[in-house]
Amino acid sequence: MDCVKIGKLIAKLRKEKNLTQRNIADALGIQNKTVSKWECGLGCPDLSLWPELSAILGVDMKQMMEGEITSNKPDSGNIDKVRFYVCPSCGNILVSTASASIFCCGRKLERILPTDAITAPKITVEEMDMDYFVTFDHPMTKEHYLSFVAYVKSDRIFLNRLYPEQNPSCRFPITTGGKLYVYCIKHGLVTCQKINEELSKSNDEELGS
The missing domain is CATH 1.10.260.40 (lambda repressor-like DNA-binding domains)
Incomplete structure (x- = not known):
């Protein structure tokens, strides 16, 4: 030393x-x-x-x-580069908008990288008042459940924490063009299609029925 x-x-x-x-x-x-x-x-x-x-x-x-603290690069302000972290010990969810050293329960956490979108659960999106009401087709058992859902748009992140045996649904303010992230404890983090595209698809299906 x-x-x-x-x-x-x-x-x-x-x-x-x-x-x-x-x-x-x-x-x-x-x-x-x-x-x-x-x-x-x-x-x-x-x-x-x-x-x-x-x-x-x-x-x-x-x-x-x-004897030296390593500084991260300045935050560019591009929230599309958002990073998610989940503590394997306590399940705590942490978010950064740029490179960061994230610690929880005494250990450094690694950024969760999105996996193949094929594993993304089926999504149903509806407009309800001034919100999107999003429902996921997921078992939500104690061994297999969605831990969080995040909607990222412009300068904001809307984060919803979910729990096992809970109804797999959440609400976000209507802001088109955002990106939806879903974290499953079994399949990891996936980036879903833009929520407005899913909404448009749902509306088309309703009109065609």
Whole structure:
């Protein structure tokens, strides 16, 4: 470990959090002068202190131990590049609009990549008041269910969380031209056809009946 680099980073992060060396020391149950030594590059934190220290400073422990925080590229503002993450431990759903380091339950999450659209469930779309009412043909058992549905359009993401043994349906404000994402715990993430195309298809079927 490069104690000088790590010490400078600890000092920088501490000041960003508006914390004093004593605040850090009290939280870790160590002497104030120990934190001062770290920041002067005269030693590194004991391995047992790293998890709590990284939590206090709000950074990834691995990067802090390297003495350098890697910045992501600036968000381009193109929400079509949205990325979804699902924690395998707790099922938490997280979203980013650009490259990001996402952590949950102590582990780094990998972006979920869309799979073959052939596995997408059959969709029925209706207009209801000012919303799209979307229904999915899915068993929704505890072993096989849709975890979330997201509708991405322009500068907005409408995210609906679904649960096993729940009716597989959701509502989104009517905004044509968006992209619908569906995540099944068994088949993964799929990108469905544009919701307005499905709506047009449904309307045509109704007119033809």
